Amino acid sequence: MRPLHALIDTQALRHNYRLACQAAPDSRALAVLKANAYGHGALECARALSDLAPAFGVASIEEAQALREGGIEQPIVLLEGFFEADELEWIAAQGVICVIHSEWQLEALASAQVTQPIAVWLKCDSGMHRLGFVPDEVPDVWKRLGDMTAVGERVLMTHFATADQQESALFGHQLATVERLRQALGQPPVCWANSPATLSHPAAHGDWVRPGIMLYGADPLPRANDLSTELQPVMTLESRLIAVRELGAGEPIGYGSRYVTEQPVRVGVVACGYGDGYDRHAIDGTPVLVEGARTCVVGRVSMDMLIVDITELPEADVGARVTLWGRGPNGAILPVNEVAACCDTISYTLLTGVTARVPRRMLSST
Numbered sequence: 001m002r003p004l005h006a007l008i009d010t011q012a013l014r015h016n017y018r019l020a021c022q023a024a025p026d027s028r029a030l031a032v033l034k035a036n037a038y039g040h041g042a043l044e045c046a047r048a049l050s051d052l053a054p055a056f057g058v059a060s061i062e063e064a065q066a067l068r069e070g071g072i073e074q075p076i077v078l079l080e081g082f083f084e085a086d087e088l089e090w091i092a093a094q095g096v097i098c099v100i101h102s103e104w105q106l107e108a109l110a111s112a113q114v115t116q117p118i119a120v121w122l123k124c125d126s127g128m129h130r131l132g133f134v135p136d137e138v139p140d141v142w143k144r145l146g147d148m149t150a151v152g153e154r155v156l157m158t159h160f161a162t163a164d165q166q167e168s169a170l171f172g173h174q175l176a177t178v179e180r181l182r183q184a185l186g187q188p189p190v191c192w193a194n195s196p197a198t199l200s201h202p203a204a205h206g207d208w209v210r211p212g213i214m215l216y217g218a219d220p221l222p223r224a225n226d227l228s229t230e231l232q233p234v235m236t237l238e239s240r241l242i243a244v245r246e247l248g249a250g251e252p253i254g255y256g257s258r259y260v261t262e263q264p265v266r267v268g269v270v271a272c273g274y275g276d277g278y279d280r281h282a283i284d285g286t287p288v289l290v291e292g293a294r295t296c297v298v299g300r301v302s303m304d305m306l307i308v309d310i311t312e313l314p315e316a317d318v319g320a321r322v323t324l325w326g327r328g329p330n331g332a333i334l335p336v337n338e339v340a341a342c343c344d345t346i347s348y349t350l351l352t353g354v355t356a357r358v359p360r361r362m363l364s365s366t
């Protein structure tokens, strides 16, 4: 069997969820499980959090259906709402909550025949300019929703573009805009905060927070704070050395001979490549753990393999455990953020990018 797998530590997931609750003690925390729980396995993560989280967030009705079919009974929020009007019947029957961001959705709701009212989260575009009604439209839309028989409870929602930046005028503007709306609408329940806002902007906590990436243990802040340093990695992407080579000075390594040895080296070939979701943009020097000791990638990542320098690790041989990110043997931790920085990307793309051929193994206790 190929030695590559993704270990999913559900205790760490629960720890991180509790940390979100600690960060926002007066709010309820919606656990965001979209994109297969950021690559971790949505149903397994929902089950692991089902006694803690009052609700889950997903991106589509297909993702919500998978949770319902797996026996998850909590309210589920469709973070982009419905895509087609004929989804409304199932949404109502299943007690699924719907984000409403566009006029066409209002029209569909106004003429929907549903068995029970649908709870809605009205999305205000307070400045990110992705989804939502502009602030001037919100009071009218709020009222129209209130008059519809197909609509139940209403929550005011927005999404921040720059909550992860230390000083952001846009963040201040967005928060002031939705605060003003909250007053104008008579203090309805609100939901504004993603992970970085949950961790670092108490003024934006509202009635609900919506942590995603922090649940999976990746720090969304450019500079960690007291809470974010407590996050624990949930996914460990782990494989083994399948070959060890000794090379002299001046030898090329891998496709395109991007890396050329300067002195004699010992290298190991790891069963993991971009076909598994390991980013091909990884530069020479991207960190890797071999039996818990830090070393690095040399040469271009191939589809099924990558190569690491083990010159300084004479004990490392075929079969040695390799941690691409997450928790290594002897408690060593390689944060996925560090790998992402060497791939010119963010933790989100690496975690969601782990491909289907990588088996997920649930670790239920550590």
Ligand SMILES: *Cc1c(COP(=O)(O)O)cnc(C)c1O
Pocket: 032, 034, 079, 159, 193, 194, 195, 196, 210, 211, 212, 213, 214, 220
């Ligand atoms: C994905 C998503 C979140 C979670 O964001 P993180 O940065 O992962 O915490 C929150 N709200 C909405 C609308 C989202 O789409």
